[in-house]
Amino acid sequence: MGTFVADRRNERFQLWLVAVGPLQEQHVAAERLAARVAGDDFERAIRVDDGIFRLPILADENRVDARLDRTLEQQQRLGRQDGGIRISSNENPLGPGKAALDVLAGRFVEAGRYPFNAIPGEAQFAATIAQKFNAKMENVVIGAGSGEILRNAVRAFTSASKPLVTANPSFEAPFRTAEQIGTPVKYIPVDSNMRLDLEKMADACKGAGLVFFCNPNNPTATVHGSKAVAEFVARVRKVAPTTAILIDEAYYDYVTDPAFSTATPLALSEPNVFVTRTFSKAYGMAGLRLGYAVGQVKTINALVRYRMPYGCNVLGIGAATRTVVRLVKQSKKVSVASAKT
Numbered sequence: 001m002g003t004f005v006a007d008r009r010n011e012r013f014q015l016w017l018v019a020v021g022p023l024q025e026q027h028v029a030a031e032r033l034a035a036r037v038a039g040d041d042f043e044r045a046i047r048v049d050d051g052i053f054r055l056p057i058l059a060d061e062n063r064v065d066a067r068l069d070r071t072l073e074q075q076q077r078l079g080r081q082d083g084g085i086r087i088s089s090n091e092n093p094l095g096p097g098k099a100a101l102d103v104l105a106g107r108f109v110e111a112g113r114y115p116f117n118a119i120p121g122e123a124q125f126a127a128t129i130a131q132k133f134n135a136k137m138e139n140v141v142i143g144a145g146s147g148e149i150l151r152n153a154v155r156a157f158t159s160a161s162k163p164l165v166t167a168n169p170s171f172e173a174p175f176r177t178a179e180q181i182g183t184p185v186k187y188i189p190v191d192s193n194m195r196l197d198l199e200k201m202a203d204a205c206k207g208a209g210l211v212f213f214c215n216p217n218n219p220t221a222t223v224h225g226s227k228a229v230a231e232f233v234a235r236v237r238k239v240a241p242t243t244a245i246l247i248d249e250a251y252y253d254y255v256t257d258p259a260f261s262t263a264t265p266l267a268l269s270e271p272n273v274f275v276t277r278t279f280s281k282a283y284g285m286a287g288l289r290l291g292y293a294v295g296q297v298k299t300i301n302a303l304v305r306y307r308m309p310y311g312c313n314v315l316g317i318g319a320a321t322r323t324v325v326r327l328v329k330q331s332k333k334v335s336v337a338s339a340k341t
């Protein structure tokens, strides 16, 4: 089995092929896969280690996709086990969980409804998210993926005279949007340990409209603990009280560092702070396009103005609502159980 890791640093698209597991046959499978994906370019591949290839790819990402998809299709037809998993978008190859799939299967009849008329619809979904955070529905905005909210945040809070501050490298949606609409971007390099330089980012916020704090950060996979996040927010609020602070927690569910915890309480207690989350990663629903942001009402209203009306589909809303309801119930059970002991 091979996995694909795209490395887009320095704007050069490279593809790494990594064999999972130590078995010789997996290394051979990865090599075969690398050769198929790279085609003629495989001659220029660098073998980094057993089963790991650095492909001098391929200016055009679509070419890779076309080759990869063809490869996967062939393998599905042939029932072979040496396929690749494309993880360059950090999707969850396992897909949605069983409860979510059960909802999806029974939900097609609702596809005739607009998302505000479906049951559950957008409002119920937002209310369920709010309940999870002990907040009100007005503290939540939903989007077609958190990507929609990241883009809308740049539109809502920045302008030609109010720059975006972002780490470099960091997730690209905010700075790409800023470039599209003519907002200047202050790129703050990560430090020598690939961690966000929070002091420099906070200081750069003077006069900025929005700061993008990706925690964990894609693509460096670094994470900052709750104390550092609170200090960052306090510092930004001091040097730039009107700058909006976007804390992206797309990879929240994967963090094992005990110093980390969600910044949602901060978003609910502090003006101008909001946290975005997604169902695309740990929940395996990237294709269903669903994300949300949590923050104070004024901050959320600024984002709601830019929302695509009825932009979230009823299938995703149904699956995600069921998932969150289950998780809220489970966490209640867990806290009751632990309170007794």
Ligand SMILES: Cc1ncc(COP(=O)(O)O)c(C=O)c1O
Pocket (backbone or CB within 6 Å): 089, 090, 144, 145, 146, 147, 148, 171, 214, 217, 218, 248, 250, 251, 277, 278, 279, 280, 286, 289, 290, 291
């Ligand atoms: C850090 C980060 N934030 C947000 C997103 C957007 O994901 P989605 O629009 O699927 O919610 C991604 C996707 O790769 C991401 O890596």
